Amino acid sequence: MTLTVIWLLPLVGSGLIAFIPPRFAKWLGVVVALAALAVAAGVAFSFEPGYRGYQYSEAVPWIPQLRVFYRLGVDGISLWLVVLNAFLTVVAILATPIATRHLNRFVALMLAMSAGLAGVFMATDLVLFYVFWEAMLIPAYFLLWIFGEGDRPARAALKFVLYTLAGSLLMLVGVIGEYVFTGKQTFDLATLATLAPSPSIQFGLFSVFALAFAIKTPLFPFHSWLPDAYAAAPTPMLITFAGVMGKAGAYGFLRIAVPLFPEPVGWWDWRWVVPVLAVAAIIWGALMAIAQRDMKLLVAYSSVSHMGFIVLGIFSYNVQGQQGAILQMVNHGIIISALFLIVAWISDRAGTRDRSAMAGLAARMPVMAGVFIVVTLAALGLPGLNSFAGEFMTLLGAWQRAPALALFGAIGLVLAPVYMLRLFQGVMQGPPAGPVPRSDIYIGQLLLLAPLVILMFVIGLDPNALTSLMTSLGQAGLAR
Amino acid sequence: MSPLLTVDLTYTWSQALADLSQIAAVATLTGFFLFAIVVDLVLPKHRRGGAVAMTAVTGFAFALATAAYRWVYGQGGASAYHGFATGDNFALFFEILFATLGILTVALSHSYVRKRGLLESEFHILIMAAVIGMMVLGSATSLVTVFLGLELLSIALYIACGFVRTESRSQEAAAKYLLVGGFASAFVLYGMALIYGGAGTTVIPEIAKRLDATSSGNPLIILGIVLMGVGFAFKVSAAPFHMWTPDVYQGAPLPVTAFMSVGTKAAAFAMIVRVFSGGLPHLAPEWQALLAFVAATSMVVGNLMAIAQTSLKRLLAYSGVAQAGYILIGVIAGGQSGLSAVLYYLFVYMFMNFGAFAVITLLAGPEGDRDRFSDLEGLARRNPVMAVLMSVFMLSLAGFPPSVGFFGKLFLFTAGVSAGYTWLVVLAVIMSVVSVFYYVRVLVPVWTASARTDRVPASISSQGVLWLSGVASVALGVYPTTVLLLGQLGANPISGP
Helix, strand or coil: CHHHHHHHHHHHHHHHHCCCCHHHHHHHHHHHHHHHHHHHHHHHHCCCCCCECCEEEEEEEEEHHHCEEEEEEECCCHHHHHHHHHHHHHHHHHCCCCCCCCHHHHHHHHHHHHHHHHHHHHECEHHHHHHHHHHCHHHHHHHHHHHCCCCCHHHHHHHHHHHHHHHHHHHHHHHHHHHHHCCCCCCEHHHHCCCCCCHHHHHHHHHHHHHHHHHHCCCCCCCCHHHHHHHHCCHHHHHHHHHHHHHHHHHHHHHHHHHHCCCCECCCEHHHHHHHHHHHHHHHHHHHHHHCCEHHHHHHHHHHHHHHHHHHHHCCCCHHHHHHHHHHHHHHHHHHHHHHHHHHHHHHHHCCCEHHHCCCHHHCCHHHHHHHHHHHHHHCCCCCCHHHHHHHHHHHHHHHHCHHHHHHHHHHHHHHHHHHHHHHHHHHCCCCCCCCCCCCCCHHHHHHHHHHHHHHHHHHHCCHHHHHHHHCECCCCCCC | CCCCCCCCCCCCHHHHHHHHHHCHHHHHHHHHHHHHHHHHHHCCHHHHHHHHHHHHHHHHHHHHHHHHHHHHHCCCCCEECCCCEECCHHHHHHHHHHHHHHHHHHHHHHHHHHHCCCCHHHHHHHHHHHHHHHHHHHHECEHHHHHHHHHHHHHHHHHHHCCCCCCHHHHHHHHHHHHHHHHHHHHHHHHHHHHHHHHCCCEHHHHHHHCCHHHHHCHHHHHHHHHHHHHHHHHCCCCCCCCHHHHHHHHCCHHHHHHHHHHHHHHHHHHHHHHHHHHCHHHHHHHHHHHHHHHHHHHHHHHHHHHCCCEHHHHHHHHHHHHHHHHHHHHHHCHHHHHHHHHHHHHHHHHHHHHHHHHHHHHCECCECCCEHHHHCCHHHHCHHHHHHHHHHHHHHHCCCCCHHHHHHHHHHHHHHHCCCHHHHHHHHHHHHHHHHHHHHHHHHHHCCCCCCCCCCCCHHHHHHHHHHHHHHHHHHHCCHHHHHHHHHHHHHHHCC
């Protein structure tokens, strides 16, 4: 029941909040999100490391005719994402400006999306996973469309939905294929991980699953929905959108694509194609980030690059790489949220998102500059901050798999300072571009960022606290 | 010794009663149908409409109750009237479906017919006649009764389509439907004649025994299958025989379109399953190939054509063409899993598609139907409940979980892949992505801010229809087990357990 609460609570809250007056919506939303976070944190604290199998499992027959079960469970992989999702939902709702039009609907949709994401991370039945995976698209679509920024949010929203659906509906064929071709007629992930069909069938099924996950992550060359969607998304939504939803794709790789298809070899060997694409994403995302003038798009492309590291780690097929990938999912969720928040606040004050149109803001917002440099350094992987350990582990794993992967992946580490520091320097340092009044970060905004920044230090100084719990696994087929 | 020619001299009262009990729901509804005609004759003019509507609803409710009672307490489906009809679970499933549909239709059309000043009692009586035809199709086990049901249903609907006598488009729809429907019936009849020629009987279970796999060498039998297949494809509005659908849907008054889009389709699928899956199991490879072609074309043509539509009725017409393609996958896959998926989908399709049409029906004004995209503008402000429900229907038709549309597709596709039709399922999935584009496009005017503030009034009964459809579209998806189980029991007489 505990896990059910984690996704059902936001969903019920969402239904309620949609119908209450907007002025109470934000605070009730925060309360609901905090309650979900409390439950998730409770699960995390009582979580047993080293345990083989899903913890807090629930299994109720749902569609007995097809042996579909309502199965939930967490293990060392999903636990972190469940907590991250609950945590970032709180941050996102707190970051919602009180002046948003139809605030109640906005908060309701945010909670619904968060509920769907929580379900994706906890589902251990393939059909249930798919249901959550698709259902979360509905609130995401309405959020992007109704509350989107820019000239044509409807277009960005539709592009996002069609892209994602193109992948995920094909994944439905994969889900059915797993049911039919393994010969056991089950959707249970833990069982399916022990039954591998023949390599050629694995190849076909892997292809449809990988396409869905690659689009969601997004992996090069399936990322072209991302700039439009991220540019259109309102900042609070971006926190869950970039911070958590992108992780759903990477999580899918780790939870389904890797353990269920140990040998997806047909016309080519997927085990080599995906990491190569990941490296391509690392480099391509970094290069595109360098080329951006729009700060929001710069951060968006940096996200493509960082997600590449995560996928690279997953497809290293060894402990370091996969642990690093999970760690990096959490890190990236924290960093990207902080970055999007800061960028949004700066552009609010400067009146533009064009980084070349502003300079020397540090003198006018010294505290903001201080926080910004910490987040910037975390994003480019400075040792002592959270991203370093994760990226290092993924590259270490990739090196063990094939040194070339790690070598080319490391180019991303070299390019990250280029775009991140250029962003920081261009915006904050140098002679002021114009007479901007002094407008530093508000105390409320600082308080909102404080937990994110503290986490950057904590995870950076003691990554073991997280990785030691990742030893618990619910599935065969993962590298341990 | 064909049963057509058998003269049974020992037909007793008890036998007559047993036969009648097999078609109890049809008989009940027919009784109410005749009563409604009498009511229309004897009551004063201003009270006729309401009384006939009440009679119709009562009749549907009694038919529903009869079918449900027989489902729970009946002794199963024995062959009645020398093998011409039966009251097995398959028939009962469709009787329940059509009776529900009848209630929904009368509830929805009541205020519409008044608003547009149409002949009220005749309208409801026609709907009753059409429902009787559909129920006959569900329980028919002879080619003769199949044709009888088909014609009863079609003739009632020809008239209903042209019910707005002052509107040329409605007249055009009726004429078109009559001509094309006549062709389709002729095709079906010709095919039946050839099958009769080959098998020497019109009783479907007998045909199944007499035509074995060796009959596939007989060109007349194959021609019979093809002709019947073409006629059936006309009736389910599957491409490439769908040309009539958009025009007829657009011209017919909206409640009739809503009724037709669900009822005719379900009845025609009942017919396909009875005749093909039940009557020609040994010739499955032949008709499966034919239906696979039809299914693939329907999905491609329906989904691609729907994108370009500017009329909501035409959009839903093409969407119906595409949906017919999805459902055909289940028929082709066959077996208990395939047929139960078909029955599940038909049952839930009633709610989501009828609901979508119900929303558009309520937009209609006294001068005519309003089915432009712009007519939906600002619905979120004009009637928030309808806006939410319309979103549910569209997302369900598009196949988003946790709505019924998703689970219907899941069951159909699972059966398809299990039966080895992976290519067809992959095609269906790709076309589903296309379908999301136009279903979501309907929602754009609904939720976009607009200056329009005129309310969209909805009578109590129409609201009931909307709520029932909306709740069913989600609840039967979150908890699909029961309807799927009913579908399995319903499919058993054809597929075997």
